[in-house]
Amino acid sequence: MAAAIDGVLPGTLQELVKKSKVLVVGAGGIGCEVLKNLVLSGFHDIEIIDLDTIDLSNLNRQFLFHREHVGKSKARVARESALSFNPDAKIIAHHDSVTASQYGVSFFQKFDVILSALDNRAARNHVNRMCLNAEVPLIESGTSGYNGQVELIKRGLTQCYECTPKEKQRTFPGCTIRNTPSEPIHCIVWAKHLFNQLFGESVDDEDISPDAADPDAQGPPQEADAAVGGDGDGDGKKPMEEKEEEDATNGNVVRINTRQWAKDCDYDAGQLFNKFFDEDINYLLKMSHLWTSRKPPVPVSWDTLVPEGTTDVQPEFARQHHKVWTVEECAHVFANALKELAAAFLKQEAEGETLSWDKDDQPAMDFVAACANVRSYIFNIERKSRFEIKSMAGNIIPAIATTNAITAGISVLRTFNVLQAKWEQCKAVYARLRPNARGQFLVPDASLAGPNPNCYVCALDPAITLRIDTKRVHMKELRDDVLIKTLNMLHPDVNMMGTATILLSSEEDETTENDSKLLHELNVVDGTILSCDDFHQNYNLSIIISHFNAERDDPLFEVVADAKQLQPTKEQPKKETAEEETAKAKEERKRSANGADDGPSTSKRSRPTEIEDDDDDDCLVIEEDNDEDVMIVATDNLSVESTPKTAIKRKPSEAMEEEEDITEILDSSDEEEAGPTKCKRSRIEPSDLKIDPLLEVINID
Ligand SMILES: Nc1ncnc2c1ncn2[C@@H]1O[C@H](COP(=O)(O)OP(=O)(O)OP(=O)(O)O)[C@@H](O)[C@H]1O
Numbered sequence: 002m003a004a005a006i007d008g009v010l011p012g013t014l015q016e017l018v019k020k021s022k023v024l025v026v027g028a029g030g031i032g033c034e035v036l037k038n039l040v041l042s043g044f045h046d047i048e049i050i051d052l053d054t055i056d057l058s059n060l061n062r063q064f065l066f067h068r069e070h071v072g073k074s075k076a077r078v079a080r081e082s083a084l085s086f087n088p089d090a091k092i093i094a095h096h097d098s099v100t101a102s103q104y105g106v107s108f109f110q111k112f113d114v115i116l117s118a119l120d121n122r123a124a125r126n127h128v129n130r131m132c133l134n135a136e137v138p139l140i141e142s143g144t145s146g147y148n149g150q151v152e153l154i155k156r157g158l159t160q161c162y163e164c165t166p167k168e169k170q171r172t173f174p175g176c177t178i179r180n181t182p183s184e185p186i187h188c189i190v191w192a193k194h195l196f197n198q199l200f201g202e203s204v205d206d207e208d209i210s211p212d213a214a215d216p217d218a219q220g221p222p223q224e225a226d227a228a229v230g231g232d233g234d235g236d237g238k239k240p241m242e243e244k245e246e247e248d249a250t251n252g253n254v255v256r257i258n259t260r261q262w263a264k265d266c267d268y269d270a271g272q273l274f275n276k277f278f279d280e281d282i283n284y285l286l287k288m289s290h291l292w293t294s295r296k297p298p299v300p301v302s303w304d305t306l307v308p309e310g311t312t313d314v315q316p317e318f319a320r321q322h323h324k325v326w327t328v329e330e331c332a333h334v335f336a337n338a339l340k341e342l343a344a345a346f347l348k349q350e351a352e353g354e355t356l357s358w359d360k361d362d363q364p365a366m367d368f369v370a371a372c373a374n375v376r377s378y379i380f381n382i383e384r385k386s387r388f389e390i391k392s393m394a395g396n397i398i399p400a401i402a403t404t405n406a407i408t409a410g411i412s413v414l415r416t417f418n419v420l421q422a423k424w425e426q427c428k429a430v431y432a433r434l435r436p437n438a439r440g441q442f443l444v445p446d447a448s449l450a451g452p453n454p455n456c457y458v459c460a461l462d463p464a465i466t467l468r469i470d471t472k473r474v475h476m477k478e479l480r481d482d483v484l485i486k487t488l489n490m491l492h493p494d495v496n497m498m499g500t501a502t503i504l505l506s507s508e509e510d511e512t513t514e515n516d517s518k519l520l521h522e523l524n525v526v527d528g529t530i531l532s533c534d535d536f537h538q539n540y541n542l543s544i545i546i547s548h549f550n551a552e553r554d555d556p557l558f559e560v561v562a563d564a565k566q567l568q569p570t571k572e573q574p575k576k577e578t579a580e581e582e583t584a585k586a587k588e589e590r591k592r593s594a595n596g597a598d599d600g601p602s603t604s605k606r607s608r609p610t611e612i613e614d615d616d617d618d619d620c621l622v623i624e625e626d627n628d629e630d631v632m633i634v635a636t637d638n639l640s641v642e643s644t645p646k647t648a649i650k651r652k653p654s655e656a657m658e659e660e661e662d663i664t665e666i667l668d669s670s671d672e673e674e675a676g677p678t679k680c681k682r683s684r685i686e687p688s689d690l691k692i693d694p695l696l697e698v699i700n701i702d
C-alpha cells in the first residue's frame with residue numbers, strides 16, 4: 002500500500018491509479034512482480050489470467066507462491082497472496098488461457114491498460130491483436146536471463162508486437178535428425194519427436210524412422226535400391242513408417258503407424274527399445290552411402306542392456322540429474338518413463354486428447370533424456386546429463402529473479418505514464434547486463450517506434466504475399482501450417498476474394514471435404530487473392546497467392562510481408578555511423594535486422610526441424626551508443642521488406658559468452674537438481690556509472 006499513502010504519487014496520478022482497471026496476462030516470473038507492484042501502488046481493480054498451475058521450479062522467483070501452493074492455479078494463488086498486501090483491492094483471477102474464446106474484444110475493452118507478462122510468442126501475438134482491436138494500450142514485457150524489455154503497444158501510435166520480424170528458429174534438416182545426427186541436440190530433437198509420435202500431437206514432419214529418401218543415401222540408382230530396399234535387405238525389416246503387414250486372407254498390405262504399433266505391443270519396453278535402437282539402426286546401416294565418410298552407428302539391443310528386465314522401482318540414479326547416465330541406466334529410465342507415459346496417454350486418449358511434452362513433467366523429461374542419450378551413444382555423440390538435456394530441450398535460458406523484478410517495475414512505471422497519456426514518456430526500455438557507453442543499465446529507446454505501415458497485423462488493410470506451391474500444398478496445410486502456425490490465427494475462415502466461395506470454414510465439418518484437396522484443385526492459383534479472417538481475433542488479412550514449383554527439399558511456402566520482397570533487392574546503402582543515425586533509421590534497422598540477410602523466411606511442410614519455442618527467449622535487446630552496435634533480436638518466421646542491416650545479430654547465449662567474468666549461479670530449475678549452471682556476470686564498479694541510469698527511466702511526472 003506504499004503508493005496509496007498520500008504524497009507518494011502526485012495527487013492526480015493517485016486518483017487515476019485508484020480509478021483504473023487493469024489486466025495482467027501471465028502470473029509467472031514477471032506477472033507475480035507486476036501484480037505485487039500494482040497492488041502496492043494503489044491499483045484497486047485488477048484482473049489476472051494464467052492457464053498454468055504452480056510448479057516447484059517456480060518458487061525460487063515467483064514470490065507470491067510457496068511450497069504449499071504447488072499444483073494450484075497460478076492466477077488464483079497470485080490473487081490470494083496479493084490481497085494480503087491490500088485486502089480492499091478487487092482482484093479477479095482467471096485460471097484460463099488468454100486465447101480462450103470467452104476473452105474476446107469486449108473483455109479486453111473493459112480495461113484501461115493491459116500488462117502482458119507471457120512466455121511465448123503465440124500468446125503474445127494474440128494479446129497484441131486483441132489489444133489493437135480493443136484499442137487498449139498494452140504494456141508488453143519479457144526477460145531472457147539478464148536482459149529485459151518493456152514496450153508500449155498502442156494502435157496508431159507505436160509499432161505492434163508483430164510489426165518487427167522475429168528471428169527464425171534454429172532448424173535442422175529432417176535427414177540429419179532421422180539418419181545422421183552428429184550433435185547432442187540432434188538426438189534431443191529426435192527424442193522429442195519420438196515422444197510426439199508415441200504420445201503427443203502427431204506431426205507429419207516429425208518422423209523418427211530412417212529416411213530412405215535422404216539424398217546422401219543415394220548412390221547409383223540400382224545400388225541405392227539394393228541398399229535400402231526392405232525386401233532385399235536380408236532381415237526384411239523396414240522402418241516403422243513403411244512397416245507393412247500381410248493380411249493373411251487376401252494379401253492386402255496394411256500400413257501401421259508407430260503409435261498404433263506401440264499400443265499393439267502393449268508398450269513393451271524391450272520391443273520398443275529394440276525397434277528404435279536396434280532394428281531402425283540396422284536399417285540405417287544398410288544405407289551404406291551414408292557411412293562412407295561418417296562413422297557408422299552401432300545398434301544396441303535391450304537384452305544386452307537389461308538382461309533381467311526392468312524393475313518397477315525408480316532406481317537411485319534416475320533422480321541424479323547432473324549425472325551422465327550410462328546407456329544401461331538410460332534403458333532403465335526409458336522403461337519406467339514409458340510405463341508412466343503410456344498409462345497417462347491411454348487415459349487422455351479415451352477423452353480424445355494427447356499428451357504434450359513438458360520439460361517439467363518428470364516422465365516426459367526422463368523419456369527424452371534417456372532416448373536422446375541412447376541415440377547419442379549409438380552415434381558416438383557425447384552424452385549429456387538430464388539437467389543439460391532439459392535446458393537444451395526446453396530451450397531454457399535461466400530466469401533471473403532480479404531481471405524479472407526490474408522489468409515488472411518498469412512495466413508499472415510505464416502504466417503510470419499511460420494513465421496520464423504521457424505517451425512521449427513511454428519509450429521502450431531495455432534492461433542490460435552491462436552499462437552502455439552512457440553508463441546505462443536501463444536503456445530507453447530514443448523515440449517511440451511508430452507502426453510499420455507494411456505490418457500484416459496493424460496496417461490498415463493487412464495483406465501479405467504467400468509464395469506457395471499450390472500443386473503440392475493441401476487446404477489442411479494452408480490452414481495448419483500457414484494460417485495457424487505461421488500467421489498465428491486461431492480459427493481462420495478463408496474465402497476467395499470477391500466471391501462467396503468458402504474454401505475453409507472454422508465451423509466444424511463445413512468444409513472438411515476441402516482439407517485433402519490441393520490448392521490448385523480449389524482454384525487457388527497464381528494471382529488468386531484469399532480473404533482470411535479470424536472472427537475471434539477480429540482480424541482480416543488478404544493473402545495474395547504467388548505460385549512457385551518447389552524443388553524436392555524446398556520449403557513449400559514462404560510468407561512475404563511485402564510484395565516488393567519478391568523482387569531481388571539492390572545493394573544497400575552504406576552503413577551510417579552511430580552518431581549519424583537518426584532515431585528513425587535506428588528504428589528501421591531494428592525492424593530489418595533479421596529480415597535482410599535471411600531473405601524471406603519460411604515455414605514448410607517438409608521443413609527442417611525447429612527447436613520448439615515453447616519457452617520465452619524472444620527478448621529484444623538493443624545496445625545503443627556502443628562503438629559496435631549490437632542487437633540481440635529473437636524473432637519468428639516472418640520477414641518484412643529488406644532494409645539496410647547494420648547491426649550484428651547475436652543470440653542471447655552468444656552474447657553472454659563474450660562476457661569476461663564468470664560467476665556460477667544456481668539454475669532456476671527444480672530444487673532437487675539445483676546444481677550450479679554456468680552463467681556469466683560482469684563486475685560493475687560504482688565508478689563506472691557516469692550517469693544515474695534510473696534517471697532515464699523513472700520519469701513519473
Ligand atoms: N495463453 C496463455 N494464457 C494465459 N497465461 C499464459 C499463456 N501462455 C503462457 N502463460 C503464462 O505466462 C507465464 C509466463 O511466466 P514465466 O515466463 O515465468 O513462465 P513459467 O512457466 O512460470 O516459468 P518457466 O517457463 O521458466 O518454468 C506462465 O505462468 C504461463 O503459464
Ligand SMILES: [Zn+2]
Pocket residue numbers: 160161162163164165452453456457458459460
Ligand atoms: Zn504491427
